[in-house]
Amino acid sequence: xxxxxxxxxxxxxxxxxxxxxxxxxxxxxxxxxxxxxxxxxxxxxxxxxxxxxxxxxxxxxxxxxxxxxxxxxxxxxxxxxxxxxxxxxxxxxxxxxxxxxxxxxxxxxxxxxxxxxxxxxxxxxxxxxxxxxxxxxxxxxxxxxxxxxxxxxxxxxxxxxxxxxxxxxxxxxxxxxxxxxxxxxxxxxxxxxxxxxxxxxxxxxxxxxxxxxxxxxxxxxxxxxxxxxxxxxxxxxxxxxxxxxxxxxxxxxxxxxxxxxxxxxxxxxxxxxxxxxxxxxxxxxxxxxxxxxxxxxxxxxxxxxxxxxxxxxxxxxxxxxxxxxxxxxxxxxxxxxxxxxxxxxxxxxxxxxxxxxxxxxxxxxxxxxxxxxxxxxxxxxxxxxxxxxxxxxxxxxxxxxxxxxxxxxxxxxxxxxxxxxxxxxxxxxxxxxxxxxxxxxxxxxxxxxxxxxxxxxxxxxxxxxxxxxxxxxxxxxxxxxxxxxxxxxxxxxxxxxx
Amino acid sequence: xxxxxxxxxxxxxxxxxxxxxxxxxxxxxxxxxxxxxxxxxxxxxxxxxxxxxxxxxxxxxxxxxxxxxxxxxxxxxxxxxxxxxxxxxxxxxxxxxxxxxxxxxxxxxxxxxxxxxxxxxxxxxxxxxxxxxxxxxxxxxxxxxxxxxxxxxxxxxxxxxxxxxxxxxxxxxxxxxxxxxxxxxxxxxxxxxxxxxxxxxxxxxxxxxxxxxxxxxxxxxxxxxxxxxxxxxxxxxxxxxxxxxxxxxxxxxxxxxxxxxxxxxxxxxxxxxxxxxxxxxxxxxxxxxxxxxxxxxxxxxxxxxxxxxxxxxxxxxxxxxxxxxxxxxxxxxxxxxxxxxxxxxxxxxxxxxxxxxxxxxxxxxxxxxxxxxxxxxxxxxxxxxxxxxxxxxxxxxxxxxxxxxxxxxxxxxxxxxxxxxxxxxxxxxxxxxxxxxxxxxxxxxxxxxxxxxxxxxxxxxxxxxxxxxxxxxxxxxxxxxxxxxxxxxxxxxxxxxx
Numbered sequence: 001x002x003x004x005x006x007x008x009x010x011x012x013x014x015x016x017x018x019x020x021x022x023x024x025x026x027x028x029x030x031x032x033x034x035x036x037x038x039x040x041x042x043x044x045x046x047x048x049x050x051x052x053x054x055x056x057x058x059x060x061x062x063x064x065x066x067x068x069x070x071x072x073x074x075x076x077x078x079x080x081x082x083x084x085x086x087x088x089x090x091x092x093x094x095x096x097x098x099x100x101x102x103x104x105x106x107x108x109x110x111x112x113x114x115x116x117x118x119x120x121x122x123x124x125x126x127x128x129x130x131x132x133x134x135x136x137x138x139x140x141x142x143x144x145x146x147x148x149x150x151x152x153x154x155x156x157x158x159x160x161x162x163x164x165x166x167x168x169x170x171x172x173x174x175x176x177x178x179x180x181x182x183x184x185x186x187x188x189x190x191x192x193x194x195x196x197x198x199x200x201x202x203x204x205x206x207x208x209x210x211x212x213x214x215x216x217x218x219x220x221x222x223x224x225x226x227x228x229x230x231x232x233x234x235x236x237x238x239x240x241x242x243x244x245x246x247x248x249x250x251x252x253x254x255x256x257x258x259x260x261x262x263x264x265x266x267x268x269x270x271x272x273x274x275x276x277x278x279x280x281x282x283x284x285x286x287x288x289x290x291x292x293x294x295x296x297x298x299x300x301x302x303x304x305x306x307x308x309x310x311x312x313x314x315x316x317x318x319x320x321x322x323x324x325x326x327x328x329x330x331x332x333x334x335x336x337x338x339x340x341x342x343x344x345x346x347x348x349x350x351x352x353x354x355x356x357x358x359x360x361x362x363x364x365x366x367x368x369x370x371x372x373x374x375x376x377x378x379x380x381x382x383x384x385x386x387x388x389x390x391x392x393x394x395x396x397x398x399x400x401x402x403x404x405x406x407x408x409x410x411x412x413x414x415x416x417x418x419x420x421x422x423x424x425x426x427x428x429x430x431x432x433x434x435x436x437x438x439x440x441x442x443x444x445x446x447x448x449x450x451x452x453x454x455x456x457x458x459x460x461x462x463x464x465x466x467x468x469x470x471x472x473x474x475x476x477x478x479x480x481x482x483x484x485x486x487x488x489x490x491x492x493x494x495x496x497x498x
Numbered sequence: 499x500x501x502x503x504x505x506x507x508x509x510x511x512x513x514x515x516x517x518x519x520x521x522x523x524x525x526x527x528x529x530x531x532x533x534x535x536x537x538x539x540x541x542x543x544x545x546x547x548x549x550x551x552x553x554x555x556x557x558x559x560x561x562x563x564x565x566x567x568x569x570x571x572x573x574x575x576x577x578x579x580x581x582x583x584x585x586x587x588x589x590x591x592x593x594x595x596x597x598x599x600x601x602x603x604x605x606x607x608x609x610x611x612x613x614x615x616x617x618x619x620x621x622x623x624x625x626x627x628x629x630x631x632x633x634x635x636x637x638x639x640x641x642x643x644x645x646x647x648x649x650x651x652x653x654x655x656x657x658x659x660x661x662x663x664x665x666x667x668x669x670x671x672x673x674x675x676x677x678x679x680x681x682x683x684x685x686x687x688x689x690x691x692x693x694x695x696x697x698x699x700x701x702x703x704x705x706x707x708x709x710x711x712x713x714x715x716x717x718x719x720x721x722x723x724x725x726x727x728x729x730x731x732x733x734x735x736x737x738x739x740x741x742x743x744x745x746x747x748x749x750x751x752x753x754x755x756x757x758x759x760x761x762x763x764x765x766x767x768x769x770x771x772x773x774x775x776x777x778x779x780x781x782x783x784x785x786x787x788x789x790x791x792x793x794x795x796x797x798x799x800x801x802x803x804x805x806x807x808x809x810x811x812x813x814x815x816x817x818x819x820x821x822x823x824x825x826x827x828x829x830x831x832x833x834x835x836x837x838x839x840x841x842x843x844x845x846x847x848x849x850x851x852x853x854x855x856x857x858x859x860x861x862x863x864x865x866x867x868x869x870x871x872x873x874x875x876x877x878x879x880x881x882x883x884x885x886x887x888x889x890x891x892x893x894x895x896x897x898x899x900x901x902x903x904x905x906x907x908x909x910x911x912x913x914x915x916x917x918x919x920x921x922x923x924x925x926x927x928x929x930x931x932x933x934x935x936x937x938x939x940x941x942x943x944x945x946x947x948x949x950x951x952x953x954x955x956x957x958x959x960x961x962x963x964x965x966x967x968x969x970x971x972x973x974x975x976x977x978x979x980x981x982x983x984x985x986x987x988x989x990x991x992x993x994x995x996x
Contacts, residue, residue, distance in 0.1 A: 019547035022540060023521035026528055033532070035741070038722030042520060042738035045779055049517035053551075224536030240540035243533070281543055 003076070006069035009062060010084060014282040016057055022239050024050045029245060032231050058088070059095045067092065080284055083464055087283060097147045106139050110410050117408030124398035126379050129408065134375045136410050137368045144369070154369040157413030162291040162420065164468045170362060170416050173423070173481055177355050180485035184492060185342065185352060191496040194335035198328045203255035207321040211255070212248060212262045214317055219266040219300065220451055226269050234261040236268035236297075238287075241280050244269045255322070256337055260301050267300030268293055270451060274459030284463040290414065292467050294421025295428065296454065302351050302422070303429050303487070304450070308334050308494070309442040338495040342390040344399045351422070352488055353390060358419040360385040361404075365412045423484035427475050428454070430483050501574070504567035507560060508582060512780035514555055520737050522548045527743060530729050556586070557593045565590065578782055581962055585781060595645045604637050608908050615906030622896035624877050627906070632873045634908050635866050642867070652867040655911030660789045660918065662966045668860060668914050671921070671979055675853050678983035682990060683840065683850060689994040692833035696826045701753035705819040709753070710746060710760045712815055717764040717798065718949055724767050732759040734766035734795075736785075739778050742767040753820070754835055758799050765798030766791055768949060772957030782961040788912065790965050792919025793926065794952065800849050800920070801927050801985070802948070806832050806992070807940040836993040840888040842897045849920070850986055851888060856917040858883040859902075863910045921982035925973050926952070928981050 001009070027043050027050075035043070057063065070077060070085050077085065095103075113132040120129035144153035158165040203211075212228055231247040238244045246265035248258045271287045279285040287293045304310055315330035325333075340350040346357040364381060367373035373381060382401040383394040394400035406414050432438050432453050441449045457474040471479060492498075499507070525541050525548075533541070555561065568575060568583050575583065593601075611630040618627035642651035656663040701709075710726055729745040736742045744763035746756045769785045777783040785791045802808055813828035823831075838848040844855040862879060865871035871879060880899040881892040892898035904912050930936050930951050939947045955972040969977060990996075 015543070016547055019544040022544040023525065023548065026524050027521065030524055030528065034725060034727060034743075036722050036725045038720070039737070039741035041740040042779070043741070045513070045738075046517040046520040049514055050521065222536070224534050227532060227534045229532060239537070240543075242539040243537035243541070245532075281540070 001065050001069050003069060003073055006066045007077075007081065009066040010070065010081060011282075013057060013063055013066065013088075014084065017054060017283065018240070018281045018285075020050050020054045020057070024054075025237055025239055029237050033229050033247070055095075059092060063088070064092065080279065080282070080464060083284060084282065087463070094143075094147050098143050102139070102142075106143075106410070109135055109139065110408075113408045113410075114405070117402070117405060121398050121402040124396040124402065126397040126401055129402065130375055130378075133378075133407060136407065137375060137412070140410065140412055141369055141371070152370075154366045154413060157365075157369065158416065161411070161414045162289050162417040163466050165291070165416065165420070167366065173420070174355070174359050174362065176481045177419070177423075177485060178359070181352065181355065181488065184485075184489055185340070187498055188340050188352065188492055188496055189342075191498050193341075194339045194495065195332060196336045196339050198325060198332060199256055199336050200253050201255070201322060201324045202252055203322045203324075205250045205252060208250045208255055208258055211259060211317070211321055215259065215262045216266060218313075218445065218447065219263065219270060220447060221266055221269055222273060225273055228262065234258075234265055236265045236272070238269075238272035241273055241275045241277065241285055244272045255318075260305055260337075263305040264297045264301035267297035270300070270454070271296040271459050274451075274455045275462035276460045276464075279462040279464065286463055287459075288461070288463045288465065288470060289417065289467040291417035291420040291424065292458065292470060294418050295424035295471075296421075296458070298422045299425035299428060299454075303425050304438075304442060304447070306334075306337050306351070306491075307439060307442060309439040311337065313443060313445055335495050338491060340492065340495075342392055344386070344390075344392055344394060345403055352492060354422065355419045356389040358415050360389055361415040365407075365415065369412060423481045424471055424475075424479070425484075426487040427480060427483035428457075429487070431475055499563050499567050501567060501571055504564045505575075505579065507564040508568065508579060509780075511555060511561055511564065511586075512582065515552060515781065516738070516779045516783075518548050518552045518555070522552075523735055523737055527735050531727050531745075553593075557590060561586070562590065578777065578780070578962060581782060582780065585961070592641075592645050596641050600637070600640075604641075604908070607633055607637065608906075611906045611908075612903070615900070615903060619896050619900040622894040622900065624895040624899055627900065628873055628876075631876075631905060634905065635873060635910070638908065638910055639867055639869070650868075652864045652911060655863075655867065656914065659909070659912045660787050660915040661964050663789070663914065663918070665864065671918070672853070672857050672860065674979045675917070675921075675983065676857070679850065679853065679986065682983075682987055683838070685996055686838050686850065686990055686994055687840075689996050691839075692837045692993065693830060694834045694837050696823060696830060697754055697834050698751050699753070699820060699822045700750055701820045701822075703748045703750060706748045706753055706756055709757060709815070709819055713757065713760045714764060716811075716943065716945065717761065717768060718945060719764055719767055720771060723771055726760065732756075732763055734763045734770070736767070736770035739771055739773045739775065739783055742770045753816075758803055758835075761803040762795045762799035765795035768798070768952070769794040769957050772949075772953045773960035774958045774962075777960040777962065784961055785957075786959070786961045786963065786968060787915065787965040789915035789918040789922065790956065790968060792916050793922035793969075794919075794956070796920045797923035797926060797952075801923050802936075802940060802945070804832075804835050804849070804989075805937060805940060807937040809835065811941060811943055833993050836989060838990065838993075840890055842884070842888075842890055842892060843901055845901075850990060852920065853917045854887040856913050858887055859913040863905075863913065867910060921979045922969060922973075922977065923982075924985040925978060925981035926955075927985070929973055 024047055027047060031040070031043055067085055067088055070081070071089070074082055074085065109132065113129075113136060116132050117129050120126060140157060141153050144151070144156035148156050152167065155166050158167065158170070216223070216226070216228060225242050226244045226246065229245065229247050230249055232249065234246075234248045236244065236246045246262070246269050248261045248265065250258045268287070271293060275285050275287070287296070311334035312330045315333055318333070319325045338351070340352040342353045342356070343349060346354070349357050360382065363385060364373065364378060367381075368375065368378075379397055379401045386392050386394050386400065406412075429438065432450065435453065436449055438450050441447055458470060461470055465473070468479075522545055525545060529538070529541055565583055565586055568579070569587070572580055572583065607630065611627075611634060614630050615627050618624060638655060639651050642649065642654035646654050650665065653664050656665065656668070714721070714724070714726060723740050724742045724744065727743065727745050728747055730747065732744075732746045734742065734744045744760070744767050746759045746763065748756045766785070769791060773783050773785070785794070809832035810828045813831055816831070817823045836849070838850040840851045840854070841847060844852070847855050858880065861883060862871065862876060865879070866873065866876075877895055877899045884890050884892050884898070904910075927936065930948065933951065934947055936948050939945055956968060959968055963971070966977075
C-alpha cells in the first residue's frame, strides 16, 4: 500500500463509517419517534449487521495497514489526517487488546442490563440490578487493565469520555466548586424564596409548540438542517452538519420543562451545525466531546436562557401564547426559573445544586472502579452522600441510585463531563464579554454575535483539536472554575437579593 | 467453498442485503416524512455508500462462487434456497452483462431525469423532458439486448417488473378487456349519472385522521407492526414483515381521496405483514411482484372498499365523524364512490376506465422499445389514444404524457401490472365466494375470513413462487379476465340501474 493509497483509504474508511453510523442513527431515531413497538425485531437485525460492518471496517487488515503506512509519515499529513490517525489508533488499541468474545459478551450484558435497570427502577428495587452492575464494574475494570495496564482504571474511563480528563483534575475542580457552592447554598436556603407558582400555569400544548418554534428562530437554528420532534426523553441526534434533529416533551402544567429542553438541545444542535464543512462525513465532523458539548448546551440553556435579558425578551411572547401569565411579570419569571432548591433528582436540579449531584456519582464511580466499594453498598453510600452534599433524605432507590441510566449502559466515568461543561460555559461568557456585550445581543433579539463567536472559537473545529486544546484556545488561557462560582454567586445575589 | 459453506453464505448474503435495504429504505422514508429539506446532502452520501455495498455484496466473487457451488447441487436445496439462487442468478446476469460504467451513467441519467421531468410537468412542456427520455429509451433497448439478446426488448422489460409477463399475454388480456369495457362505458355514459355532491363535503382533517384509524382497525392491520403517517403522495414501504409503514394525504373537501388511499395502502401492508416468518430477512420475505401486490391493494380498495356491504358498514361511522353527511344515505355513498366518468388522469380514474389508461401507456411503451415510435411523437400519439380509448381531449402535456413519473425513472414495462392486479382481484373474489361469503364478513365488520383466505393462498408464500404459479394455485386454475369484466358489468348495472 503506497502512502497516497493509504490516504485515500483513510478518506474512504471515514466516509463508510459515517454512512453506517448515519444509517444506524436513523434507525434508532425512527425507533423512538415514528416506529410502532413490534418493529424492534427487524431493527435489531439490521443494527447487528451495521455494527458488524463497522467493526470489520475499522479493525480489518486494510484499516490496520492504512494506519501503519500513515503512521510512518505523520509529518506529511494534514492536521485533520493526523488527528484521524491518532483517534483510529486509540480505538484500534481498545479493540485489539480486548478479546472479541469478551467484548461481544459485554455488549450482551449491556443489552440485558438496560432492560433490568428499567424494571428495577420501576419497582424501586436495587437488588434486581445489583448482579448486572457487579458484572459491568468487573468488565470495566478488566478492560481498562487490558488496554492500558499502567493507568488507573478510573482515569482510563474518564479519558474515554472526555479526552485528557483525570481524577487529579476532577478532585481539584470539585474541591473548588464545593468550597464556594456549599456556603452559597446555605445563604440561598436562608433567604426568602421567590414565588414559583407561575411555573405551574396551564400552557396549552399547541401553544408550547409555537413557543418552541419561536425559540428555534431566536437561536437561529437553520430550519433547513434542523427539525424538532417529540419523544419520551428530550435529546439531540446529529447525523451530520447538514442534518441534526432535536426532541422535546411537553407537559401542560410545566411549560419551562420543554422550553429549557428546546434551548438546551438547540445548543447541542448549533454546535453540530456549526462544524466545518471540511470535516463533514468524517469523525471530525462532530462536536469533540461530551464536556465541550455540554458547555454549549448548558451555556444556551442557563447562561443565555435563564439570563435577565432573555427572560425580558421572551416574556411578551410567553404572555401572548399563555395570557394567564399576564398576572405575573418578567422579573417574577426571571426569579422563578433561577430559584434554587436542593432535590433528589439530577435532571431536575437547578444550576446551583447541579454539580453536587455530579460529585455524588463521581465519588461512587471512582470507589467502584478502584475496588474500594462494593456494588451492594451503593444504595447506602448514595443516600449518605445525598444527605451530606445536598441535605436531602432519599426515600427509595428509584429516587436515588437507580435514577440514571448511565451505569446500566456501562458508562462509568461519564458524569464529570456534565459539571465541566457548565463551568466551561461561565468562563466562555466572561471571555466573550471582553469583546462585545452578549446581553445586549440577547436583549435585541439578535443572538448572531454570540453564535458567531462560539462558531469561530469552538464549533468550526469539530473534532480537530483535543477538548483541552480547544478550550484553552477559546478561553485564551487555562480553565478556571472560579468564573463558574462567581457567575453562580452573582446570579444568586440578584435572584435572592442578599 | 464447500456446499454447506455456500448455503451459509447464501443466508448471510440475504441478511446483509436485507439490512442495507432496510437502512436505505429508512433514510428514504425519513426524507419524505420528518426530514428538513437541506438534509438531502448527507442522505445522498450515505445512500451512495449503501448502494455501493449492496452492489459489491451481490456481485462480488464470494457471491458468484456461492451461486456456482449451489447451482451444481440444486436438488439438495430447500425450495426457498433454490428460488433464491434463481433470483440471484437473474440479477447477476444483468449486472455481469451491462458494463458497470454504462450502468452508473444510466443511474445518473435517471437522477437528472427525475428533476427535469418534474420541471417539464410544472411547465407542461414535453420538449424539456424529450432529450432525456430519448436517452432512457435508448439505454433500455440496449440493456435488454445485452442481457437477453434473443428476447424481444419489451418482453424483457415486462418480465423485469412482472416475472413471466409477455406481450402475447398483454395483447390477449387487453383485447378481452376492451371488447367488454368499451360498450359498457358507452352504456354508463348514456345512463343517468348519480349525485356525487357528497364527495365534496367539508370533512375536518382531524376527523379524517380518526376515520383512518377506524379503517386500519377494520382491515385488522396489526398496530404493533404497521403505522400510518402523512406525505405528499400516499405510498407503502415495507421494511420487513415486522415493520410496514403506510402513508396518506388528507384533503378537507375530498375525504374519499384519503379514505380509499388508506384502504389501498392497507392492502399492500396486509400482504407484506402476512408473508411467512420463514422468509423474513431474505428477499423472499416480501410480496412477489407489482401485479400480485396491486391485486391485493386494489382488491381491498375497490372490491371490498367500494362494495355495497362496506359502504353500509362505514356509513354510520362517516356520519358520526362528519354530521353534514347525514343529509345523504349509504346508497347515495355507494353510488357516488362507484360513479364512472372517463377522464384525463390515471391516478384519479374510476375502476371502469382505469384499464384504458393503462392500455394507452402499453401501446406507447411497446412502440418506443420496438423503435416504432419516436419519443418526439409521444404527445401527439398520447393525445390521439386518449381520444380513441377514453373519448377525452388532452388540453396540455401536464394532463397528458407528462402526468406519470414512471418513464422518468426508467420504468418502461411497469404499467401493465396495474391492470393485471385489478383483474386478478376480481377472480380471487369469485374463488373466495366458493368457500364462504366475503360480503357477509364485511357486513359483520369482521373481515378476518377474507384476510385468512388471502393469507393462506397468497401472502404466506412471499416471493417463494413465481407470480403466475402463485396466482394459478390461488385461483384454482388459469387466469381469466372475464371475472373482472363480469364484476365491472354487475357493479355498473347496480350503480347505474340499467
